[in-house]
Amino acid sequence: MNKPYSSFSLNSNDLTISDLFKGDLQLSSPPAIYFQLKKVIDDPNKTTADAGSVIDKDPGLTMRLLKLVNSAFFGFQSQISTISRAISIIGTQELQNLVLGTLIIEKFSNVPAGSISLNDYWAQSVRTALAAKEISKRTQSAEKRETIFICGLLHEIGKLVLFRRIPELAREISLLIESSDETDSALERRLLGFDHYQVGAELSRLWKLPEVITESIAQHNAPYNTGPFNETAAIVRLAAKLSKMELEDSIDNELGRFNISQSLLVEIMNSVHDQFEEIFAIFYPKR
Numbered sequence: 687m688n689k690p691y692s693s694f695s696l697n698s699n700d701l702t703i704s705d706l707f708k709g710d711l712q713l714s715s716p717p718a719i720y721f722q723l724k725k726v727i728d729d730p731n732k733t734t735a736d737a738g739s740v741i742d743k744d745p746g747l748t749m750r751l752l753k754l755v756n757s758a759f760f761g762f763q764s765q766i767s768t769i770s771r772a773i774s775i776i777g778t779q780e781l782q783n784l785v786l787g788t789l790i791i792e793k794f795s796n797v798p799a800g801s802i803s804l805n806d807y808w809a810q811s812v813r814t815a816l817a818a819k820e821i822s823k824r825t826q827s828a829e830k831r832e833t834i835f836i837c838g839l840l841h842e843i844g845k846l847v848l849f850r851r852i853p854e855l856a857r858e859i860s861l862l863i864e865s866s867d868e869t870d871s872a873l874e875r876r877l878l879g880f881d882h883y884q885v886g887a888e889l890s891r892l893w894k895l896p897e898v899i900t901e902s903i904a905q906h907n908a909p910y911n912t913g914p915f916n917e918t919a920a921i922v923r924l925a926a927k928l929s930k931m932e933l934e935d936s937i938d939n940e941l942g943r944f945n946i947s948q949s950l951l952v953e954i955m956n957s958v959h960d961q962f963e964e965i966f967a968i969f970y971p972k973r
Contacts, residue, residue, distance in 0.1 A: 738770035844886030
């Protein structure tokens with residue numbers, strides 16, 4: 687029998703990342719519609735209409751996706767009224783990412799009340815995702831840009847796993863972070879033996895999400911990593927700092943890596959500001 691999570695204490699060294707995913711079928715199971723959609727898209731004998739029919743089974747998801755496709759996020763001139771039409775315009779990868787982001791927000795809607803402000807958490811995540819998208823638009827090829835928004839949106843998903851599975855410990859750690867000079871991840875590693883980025887990467891692996899998502903989460907605290915997807919991780923890392931207005935001197939090096947001048951930085955942040963309210967309201971409608 688698994689040890690009750692309420693009996694774990696800080697510095698006990700008894701808790702492992704794998705413990706967090708035991709006994710929670712909803713957490714350990716990936717979003718079903720996302721993988722149904724992926725299966726259809728990966729089948730060469732299926733059409734965009736087949737993919738659209740998977741999403742059409744969920745009216746709420748359909749409505750939100752169409753709002754996104756018709757929003758400033760894409761900026762299309764004409765109205766798009768069907769999912770199959772949306773797929774033909776934005777592509778299958780982009781649609782899968784929007785579906786994944788929407789479903790994950792729903793999946794984590796039952797984090798214990800009072801342990802963390804989901805409104806603030808998702809607002810920060812959406813700002814990071816939008817900033818990552820705007821940076822990527824100006825620095826990466828179109829092929830590399832396809833997953834940057836979802837990488838930004840999910841970069842701190844491990845925090846929600848902690849608040850869902852060990853809410854008392856997670857709350858205790860968050861209070862310690864407020865009065866500590868340590869970063870949140872450093873304090874987590876000292877007290878738990880792992881941090882929320884490692885947890886988020888493990889969730890991504892468990893759900894068999896694209897490797898770029900897993901690696902961008904895993905590398906978030908590894909600025910000197912030169913492995914695959916390090917550029918995506920670097921963009922998300924920079925976007926997270928910009929969204930939190932962490933504009934310390936060291937950020938100049940990160941801006942320089944992507945040739946982002948002060949005028950371009952202002953342009954990026956203005957674009958994020960202009961899009962945020964509309965996109966946040968779609969991804970996280972008032973509950």
